[in-house]
Amino acid sequence: MRITQTAAAGTLESSDVLITVEPEADASVHIDIEGASAARFGEQIRAVVAETLAGFGVVACRVRLQDKGALDCTIRARLSAALLRATDEAGPISWETLK
Amino acid sequence: MDAYRTEVEILSPRDTGDRKRAADFLLARSLELEDDIELTVLVQYDSIPAASASLAGNIIKGVAVDPALEGEGFAALAVSRVLAEAANRGRNLLRVFTSPKNEAIFTSLGFRRLAASGDDAVLLESDPRAFGRWAMDARAGFDALVPPLTWVQAAPRQSGAGDIPPSYGIGSVVVNCNPFTLGHRSLIERAAARCRRLLVFVLEADKSSFPADVRLRLVREGTADLQNVAVINSGPYLISEATFPTYFLKEKSRSTAIHARLDVTLFASRVAPALGIEARFMGTEPYCEVTKLYNSLIKEILPDCGLAAEELPRVEAEGRAISASSVREALRKGDWKGLEVLVPKTTMAYLRSPEAVTVIEAIAAGSGRH
Numbered sequence: 001m002r003i004t005q006t007a008a009a010g011t012l013e014s015s016d017v018l019i020t021v022e023p024e025a026d027a028s029v030h031i032d033i034e035g036a037s038a039a040r041f042g043e044q045i046r047a048v049v050a051e052t053l054a055g056f057g058v059v060a061c062r063v064r065l066q067d068k069g070a071l072d073c074t075i076r077a078r079l080s081a082a083l084l085r086a087t088d089e090a091g092p093i094s095w096e097t098l099k
Numbered sequence: 100m101d102a103y104r105t106e107v108e109i110l111s112p113r114d115t116g117d118r119k120r121a122a123d124f125l126l127a128r129s130l131e132l133e134d135d136i137e138l139t140v141l142v143q144y145d146s147i148p149a150a151s152a153s154l155a156g157n158i159i160k161g162v163a164v165d166p167a168l169e170g171e172g173f174a175a176l177a178v179s180r181v182l183a184e185a186a187n188r189g190r191n192l193l194r195v196f197t198s199p200k201n202e203a204i205f206t207s208l209g210f211r212r213l214a215a216s217g218d219d220a221v222l223l224e225s226d227p228r229a230f231g232r233w234a235m236d237a238r239a240g241f242d243a244l245v246p247p248l249t250w251v252q253a254a255p256r257q258s259g260a261g262d263i264p265p266s267y268g269i270g271s272v273v274v275n276c277n278p279f280t281l282g283h284r285s286l287i288e289r290a291a292a293r294c295r296r297l298l299v300f301v302l303e304a305d306k307s308s309f310p311a312d313v314r315l316r317l318v319r320e321g322t323a324d325l326q327n328v329a330v331i332n333s334g335p336y337l338i339s340e341a342t343f344p345t346y347f348l349k350e351k352s353r354s355t356a357i358h359a360r361l362d363v364t365l366f367a368s369r370v371a372p373a374l375g376i377e378a379r380f381m382g383t384e385p386y387c388e389v390t391k392l393y394n395s396l397i398k399e400i401l402p403d404c405g406l407a408a409e410e411l412p413r414v415e416a417e418g419r420a421i422s423a424s425s426v427r428e429a430l431r432k433g434d435w436k437g438l439e440v441l442v443p444k445t446t447m448a449y450l451r452s453p454e455a456v457t458v459i460e461a462i463a464a465g466s467g468r469h
Contacts, residue, residue, distance in 0.1 A: 008186045012179040012208050020191065020226075034209060064226075066209040 003061040007085035010070075010078040017070035019078045021086040022062040029053060029060065035067035048072045052079045061086070100171045106146070107180055110139040121161075124148045128163040136160060140180040142173045152177040154185055158341055159195040162204070175204050182208065182225070193225040194341040196361075213336070214368055216361035222342060233334055234373035241374065244329035245296050267377040267407065270294030273337055273366075275423070277307040279317040279446050282382060282421035285414040287318075290380035291328050293409075298376065300333040304340055306347040308427060308462050313449065320445040336370055338362055351388045359389075363396045367404040378407035385413065385420045416440040431463050 003023045010018040017035075024030060031049050033042050049063055052075075063079070070078070084093070110117035112132065121139040122132040132139070135155040142150045150164040150173035159181055164174040185193055194213075195205060199221050202212065210223040213230065224230065272290050276283050291297040299322070301315045309317075311332075319330045333339065338346050343362040345355045370376070379397060384390040394410060401408040413420040421441050429437045430450070438447065449455055 006191050008191060011183060013176070018182075018209070064209075 001056045001058050001083065001087050001089055003058060003083070003086045004088045005086055007082050009081035009085065010074075012066060012068055014068050015070060015074070016068050017075055017078050018066040018068075019075075019082045020064040020066075021079075021082045022064075023086075024060045024062045027060045029058070030062040032062070032064045033067060034065065035069075037067050037069050044072070045075060048075050049079060052076050053083075056080070056083050058083060100144070100173065100176075104145050105149075105173075105176070106143045107176065108141045108143065109180070109184065110141055112136050112139065120148070121151065121153070124151050125161050125163055130161050130163055133160060138181075138184060140177045140184070142177045142180075144168060144171075144173065149173040150177045152181045154181050154193075156340065157185075157190055157193050159193055159197075162195070162197055162201055174201070175207060178204060178208055191226070192229050194335075195223050196220060196341065196344070196358075197223070214361055214365035216357045216364060219357045220361060222361055222365065230336065230369060230373070233336065234370075237331060237334060238374055240331050241296075241298055241329045244331070245327055247296070265293055265295045267294045269296050269298060269375050270378040270380060271298045271300065271371070271374075271376045272380050273300045273302070273333060274318070275302045275307060275338075276309075276314045276318050277423045278309045278314060278426060278442065278449070279321045280421050280423055280426055280442050281416070281440070282414055283318070283423075284321055284443055286380065286382045286411055287322055287328060288325060289411050290409075291325050293380075294378065295327060297325075297328045298374065299328060299330045300337050301330060302338055303332045303334060304338070304347065308465075309458055313454075313458075317446050317449055321443045336365060346389060346393075348389075351392065355389055356392060359393045359396050360400070363393070363400045366397075367400050367406055371401075371404070371406055376406070378409060380409050380411055382413045383410050383420075386422060386424065427462050430459050433463075 003021055006020065006022045008018060008020040010016055012018050031046055033045055045065065045067065110121045112118045112121065118132065121141060124141065125132050133155065136153045137155060139151055139153040139161065141148055148165065149168045151161060152159055152174065153161040159178060162174060162178060182193065195210065197205065197220065199215065199218060202221050202223065205223045210225050211227040213222045213224050215221045270290055270293060272287055274283055287297065287299060299318060301318050303311050305311045307314065315330065315332060322328050322330060335341055342365055343358045345352065345358050379401060381394050381397060384394055398408045398410065415421065417440060419425065426438065426441050429441065438450065450459070
């Protein structure tokens with residue numbers, strides 16, 4: 001999946017996360033994690049994000065997470081929504097490959 | 100804060116009832132509902148207004164909370180809903196000009212400080228990388244227009260300047276040029292002679308009689324022969340709706356001084372270092388109180404940051420300093436003969452073109468400062 005525009009999903013309320021996805025010119029993935037849980041759960045959040053990006057086949061983008069203590073399932077859901085809003089690929093989504 | 104007793108409402112200023120409720124809440128906190136506000140989020144607790152925040156373009160305004168309910172997260176909730184509403188409208192980069200006591204609310208929502216105006220106000224931005232991106236683009240634009248070594252072959256010399264090397268590597272001028280006059284031309288020419296390269300920022304805010312693209316074009320046309328001068332759009336970090344909203348108002352007020360100090364501080368602490376600017380030039384201001392105040396702050400703040408601030412005397416025509424307002428005055432009176440001593444040929448050609456007709460008609464009809 002190619003990221004073509006900036007898009008966001010989520011909120012800044014407790015137990016949620018606001019995820020912003022932006023296109024990135026060089027073919028790499030940047031993940032910025034902000035919020036109180038970044039220090040303790042940063043690596044775990046990073047792993048969930050990387051896994052979800054891989055599921056969508058995203059190889060170039062910048063992801064900003066403003067975390068308010070979201071569970072992994074919430075992070076996956078918010079990231080999926082942001083990615084689908086950030087691409088103009090209309091084709092069918094292979095839901096089976098996504099978790 | 101108990102979520103079940105909390106209610107979030109989105110008020111539209113176009114609705115008379117909504118407008119009154121938003122204005123009343125702000126008025127009780129000595130704030131006013133400004134005219135450009137598109138929506139106000141009102142958070143109620145037990146059906147009593149607790150906090151509010153509003154959106155105007157890319158700017159968050161009117162953040163207020165009932166003092167009795169401070170520290171409960173109501174203001175953060177209001178701002179968070181404003182961010183969501185802005186995102187729905189495709190606006191992902193927001194700025195806020197607020198009191199330092201609200202700064203923590205915004206930092207917890209992902210905002211970062213751009214600059215402060217003494218202890219009176221701070222300017223924050225929702226995307227911590229936005230400033231860096233702007234600076235990189237501005238720098239690339241500057242280098243494309245005037246490559247870094249241009250001065251070796253092409254730096255203009257004033258008559259009598261001899262072989263004195265330029266005083267500064269990169270100098271800058273910030274101008275509105277409404278429209279471009281011989282006064283602007285002289286300022287830019289004298290500043291350019293003092294620098295290896297000169298960066299001219301033309302204000303981007305469309306608040307003037309002449310549209311922004313016309314103002315930029317006239318400055319470019321009028322300085323095309325000066326090879327070490329690059330003319331670019333000022334962008335959002337110089338005298339913009341975010342940094343200096345009161346610049347475009349006629350009267351000077353207390354907020355004018357706060358905004359002016361913030362704008363100059365932002366220039367000195369962020370813009371100049373990011374672009375390698377060493378000096379800022381300005382013309383002496385004989386008429387306008389707002390610009391006079393702004394210039395005095397530039398001279399006060401820049402030297403503290405290791406930057407030079409130079410005020411160059413204005414040139415005169417027929418015993419009076421040339422200013423863009425005298426050009427507009429001449430246009431209002433239809434005094435085409437008088438215009439010839441005020442503007443260069445390039446501006447004159449535009450003023451005589453069919454494109455300028457509606458602009459001149461609007462100037463003749465109004466009497467605003469800009």
